[in-house]
Amino acid sequence: MSPEEFRQHGHAAIDWIADYWASLEELPVRSPAQPGDVRRALPPTAPDAGEPFDALLDDLDAIVVPGLTHWQHPRFFAYFPANSSPVAILGDLLSSGIGAQGMLWATSPALTEVEQVVLDWLVRALDLPETFLSDGPGGGVIQDTASTATFTALVAALHRASGGEARITGVSAGEWRVYGSSQAHSSLVKAAIMAGLGEEAVRLVGVDPHTQSMDVDALRDVVAQDVAAGLRPLMVHACAGSTSTGAMDDIVALGEVAREHGAWLHVDAAWAGVAAVCPEHRQHLAGVELADSFVTNPHKWLLTTFDCSTLWVRDRTPLVGALSILPEYLRNRASDSDEVVDYRDWHPQLGRRFRALKLWAVLRTYGLDGLRAHIRDGVELASYAADLVRADDRFELLTEPVLSLVVFRLRAGDEATMAAMEAVNDSGVAYLSHTTVEGRMAMRIAVGGWRTSRSDVERTWRALQEAAEP
Template sequence: MPDLDPDEFRRLGHQLVDWVAEHRASLASLPVRPEVTPGAIRAQLPASLPDKPADDVGAALTALLDDVVVPGSLHWQHPGFFGYFPANASLLSLLGDLASGGLGGQGMLWSTAPAGTEVEQVLMDAFAEALGLGPEFTFDGGGGGSLQDSASSGALVALLAALHRSSPDWRESGVDGRERVYVTAETHSSLAKAVRVAGLGAQALRIVPFAPGTFAMSPEALAGMLADDVAAGLRPVLVCPTVGTTGTGAVDPVRAVALAAREHGMWVHVDAAWAGVAALCPEFRYVLDGVELVDSFCTDAHKWLCTAFDASFLWVRDGRALPDALSITPEYLRNAATESGAVVDYRDWQVPLGRRFRALKLWAVVQGTGLDGLREHIRGHVALASELAERVRAAPRFALAVEPSLALVCLYVLGPDGEPDDEATRATLERVNAGGRSFLTHTSIEGRYAIRVAIGSLTTTASDVDTLWRSLTSP
């Protein structure tokens, strides 16, 4: 197959870079949410692929982007995007992605990607130090980290390592139906999916009640459930405290949860996908309280840390735990470096065999911002959320659903009786989203419909929060 020659690639690459730069520069002028109906985008595309190449590949690609993709996309990089959690695809990180794609390496083994492996190891150890995780999570300290595609994958491999530790013959004999995994009703659905993918069955997932007056896991309730399950002949395998739940931003008491789990020898995996990176700032390091007692810790670079999807940090205390659970070595993967035991083969730290050079994205970001720039980024969003929360407190038609958590604010619209009004809250969210200047998502809090305002987009400023507030409060 004929490929582009370097000069033609250079020409087309400049054209596409110009398109991306212009798209980002004009993004604020676009509606955040597309006005499309299901099937409308498919209807604009030809049903068959061309037998012959396009006369102008660059023109064909930019035409698709301009005419179909941009009008049909939810714009996650828009300054008025306040839904879900942020997805910070900085232009800095795109430079690293371009370099990774240009190298075209396959990082499954150290021997197939020595630089890819060791750059990632250095980066993971350095971020562990910057976050305050402690030396036990570094390669030098006997642990180590890897860049997963997502926190969902991190949860799955942590569960597989937990199963292996609970039953070392698990790889051969499989599960026996007695395994149990402990979460709360606020825990991300990726844990339920991990349980399903691992073949444990729905009965394996145990929902721990909240501590009174909170949406955080009750350590006392967990301890009681563990004792009861062990007495019933069941096998507690993993508990997942969350730091910054998706629904309300709740922070489970990691230290107390880990202590409750310790006597049963179970794996403690912390899901801090959104909030964990806040620990770069000393004043927010409380989110890591108790992490020194856990087995694995996950937080995403691709949410709030200026790095394009996909890049999720996963650290483990025991650097052998994931390879022991996951390694399968057919003859075609054998090599002298692996046999020496002196290298890390990242294929043993994840479910897929292959992997991209994700570390280049983060390397580009840190070189372009420094850790101080990342701290400023996080602090700015937390400050904007605090200011928004004060507006909600002062507004007679609104109420905070829960206290703000870092850069997440959850609120209700009140009815004439002063109580949260589900229909009014839903109608307000729909009106804001239809206006096109801001985009919000919702959650359910004790059966009440609540609006979530997740502040975190790269270019969001106080002016964008002002625009959101005007949209929320307009009749």
């Protein structure tokens, strides 16, 4: 493909995306495809002769789009938003076009240093501790997802707690304990499995039935029992916006428990952390200065195309110590000088994309004022949705709304709740997800899409009311 052909087809691809966005209102939010539909529509082998690029675009329309659940649809309210705003897409396109590999500072100095600057911008924008800045003892790194960030933090915690022995000799079965609430993301258990600690190393602590936040007294009791049994507290995982209900743990109290026992404090704010761009939404991060690591995902609510998860550490020494391996073929003068950061030492993988470019594009183009407006709009729309729930006696809130998340159910019970939600999802009008709260089924409306408006909330609510009719 020549540069001119690339220009032509690139315009066609951008046009396709713009037309796709324009058509979203008319498409069912959740794909109606049945298992195997897409596979059967595709040939079993790749073509021997190359095909025109236009043929691929045609098949996107005919085969792929009917098999998509449309995460950019304005009435996608399931899970959490995964925004792919126009400017973020352009930033990602530029990153792909540049095609740099940033495993070392030397392999692309700009990739590393733009990432450091952009993450420093976010530290200040979110009012995070100055120890997270790149010129301090800690620093930040862009991971693919919060799951990888949690695993990375756990490996660093193990390195610090073992004095480096775990990296050399591995872990002793049953020696370590990791603590999180029963609302903690499943990636915590997966991280323990991958780190060689095993599922049994994770102690899931009960929560307050009203707030769903971790019961700090219960945590103290569990840790005390483990210490008495000769076990070693390794990490305390704090939720700042749990996936299920948006629960906010008491970071200050959990930090005190962690420090008392020399454990690592990891704050998981994957969804809710970015809300701190608004000063009025920073209270849920109170105590973050006690954190050894902190993660939040701009690819959820901050208009940045997936994948872009930002992780900061208070002290980079155990992180780099746990993950640094330097074969001869990676040695270079810049790394040997100790004057640069090599991000290959900050996560499990060696290779890394220029993810900072799309985040840089978002921060510069929207500006902090634009990002604050987006966050505030999501909170306002969720508040409106909660008011609609309160105004209909057939429904009830199971927790108070948290930022842009509303968790509710039909008073008629679990079966009626799930039937109403599935009816709306099957209709294609909207897409909601579910959870359980104290053993009761509940629906979740997670607002935050860049195209979502008040009318989308209203249309979804009308569909729910119709589905709830006896």
